[in-house]
Amino acid sequence: xxxxxxxxxxxxxxxxxxxxxxxxxxxxxxxxxxxxxxxxxxxxxxxxxxxxxxxxxxxxxxxxxxxxxxxxxxxxxxxxxxxxxxxxxxxxxxxxxxxxxxxxxxxxxxxxxxxxxxxxxxxxxxxxxxxxxxxxxxxxxxxxxxxxxxxxxxxxxxxxxxxxxxxxxxxxxxxxxxxxxxxxxxxxxxxxxxxxxxxxxxxxxxxxxxxxxxxxxxxxxxxxxxxxxxxxxxxxxxxxxxxxxxxxxxxxxxxxxxxxxxxxxxxxxxxxxxxxxxxxxxxxxxxxxxxxxxxxxxxxxxxxxxxxxxxxxxxxxxxxxxxxxxxxxxxxxxxxxxxxxxxxxxxxxxxxxxxxxxxxxxxxxxxxxxxxxxxx
Ligand SMILES: *Cc1c(COP(=O)(O)O)cnc(C)c1O
Numbered sequence: 001x002x003x004x005x006x007x008x009x010x011x012x013x014x015x016x017x018x019x020x021x022x023x024x025x026x027x028x029x030x031x032x033x034x035x036x037x038x039x040x041x042x043x044x045x046x047x048x049x050x051x052x053x054x055x056x057x058x059x060x061x062x063x064x065x066x067x068x069x070x071x072x073x074x075x076x077x078x079x080x081x082x083x084x085x086x087x088x089x090x091x092x093x094x095x096x097x098x099x100x101x102x103x104x105x106x107x108x109x110x111x112x113x114x115x116x117x118x119x120x121x122x123x124x125x126x127x128x129x130x131x132x133x134x135x136x137x138x139x140x141x142x143x144x145x146x147x148x149x150x151x152x153x154x155x156x157x158x159x160x161x162x163x164x165x166x167x168x169x170x171x172x173x174x175x176x177x178x179x180x181x182x183x184x185x186x187x188x189x190x191x192x193x194x195x196x197x198x199x200x201x202x203x204x205x206x207x208x209x210x211x212x213x214x215x216x217x218x219x220x221x222x223x224x225x226x227x228x229x230x231x232x233x234x235x236x237x238x239x240x241x242x243x244x245x246x247x248x249x250x251x252x253x254x255x256x257x258x259x260x261x262x263x264x265x266x267x268x269x270x271x272x273x274x275x276x277x278x279x280x281x282x283x284x285x286x287x288x289x290x291x292x293x294x295x296x297x298x299x300x301x302x303x304x305x306x307x308x309x310x311x312x313x314x315x316x317x318x319x320x321x322x323x324x325x326x327x328x329x330x331x332x333x334x335x336x337x338x339x340x341x342x343x344x345x346x347x348x349x350x351x352x353x354x355x356x357x358x359x360x361x362x363x364x365x366x367x368x369x370x371x372x373x374x375x376x
Pocket of ligand 1: 057
């Protein structure tokens with residue numbers, strides 16, 4: 001069994017994917033060819049945003065978004081402590097300062113109460129200008145935007161949604177990549193919507209921001225004259241081949257994959273909820289299940305369960321073994337475990353089970369039965 005079986009998806013979509021790749025090779029428009037524009041339109045429509053700009057990866061989608069907000073040295077960017085490094089690294093790399101926020105253990109997402117405490121402390125310290133909140137839709141579940149929006153408004157901060165794991169998630173009628181002022185997602189192969197290499201996208205409703213992003217992803221060129229650069233940008237474009245691969249994948253995602261992965265998650269939860277802490281999906285929310293993550297009672301138990309499952313041929317992962325406040329890159333900030341109790345707790349107890357839209361019911365049962373045996 002594979003943790004995320006990308007080959008099963010390829011088998012299902014092979015004719016369309018192969019034909020798309022062949023058309024790109026035939027056209028030789030390898031960079032920003034027609035399929036990229038077509039994908040941008042379809043992604044914007046899916047998310048209900050006015051504009052989408054495809055870029056080279058999710059990390060640069062976040063970085064370019066901050067650049068388009070003119071964030072830089074002296075600015076504070078608030079993000080979750082329990083996430084992939086890029087959620088904070090995108091701020092550091094442009095000279096801004098990430099301010100890490102503890103999570104809610106039930107959802108693994110940024111705690112709105114901890115966020116407000118971090119903002120107040122930053123204001124009281126008086127060293128940084130609070131500018132942007134980057135909530136992360138961890139494991140596929142949208143962050144608590146209704147609460148985070150109130151806080152953003154109260155303190156005059158922008159919101160940049162890190163939807164790298166969140167594509168397809170919902171809160172009521174609102175969908176991931178539509179929350180906040182801007183949203184960034186990733187098409188890394190194992191994400192809910194993945195390509196066959198690196199890729200990412202940025203979403204905005206603002207036509208000026210859209211135009212600025214199109215310039216920033218092409219070294220800051222001016223729209224009129226590509227050899228006249230109006231500002232310092234990056235080379236961060238999505239390959240046409242990746243767009244051609246993503247077009248049929250987006251269709252499958254919308255038509256049936258999101259439903260299929262939710263059926264798998266529901267079967268896991270029904271079978272496991274009496275024995276372990278299963279993921280919480282708050283009322284009215286939908287997860288796209290980038291990960292299905294349970295909590296065991298301790299680090300020792302988690303490590304033992306992972307080892308026993310491995311021996312039964314069931315692959316699992318620990319997302320994440322460290323909080324960002326514990327990363328060597330942030331050692332100079334001298335952040336303390338006692339300020340991040342829920343992150344620390346999560347790093348000790350989490351275990352992610354195999355999940356993807358093509359995981360068959362008998363494979364799901366294999367995971368469930370193996371885990372129940374190991375626990376008993
Ligand atoms: C994967 C990921 C990113 C970065 O995306 P890449 O395409 O790998 O650069 C950013 N934030 C989160 C939460 C992620 O999971």
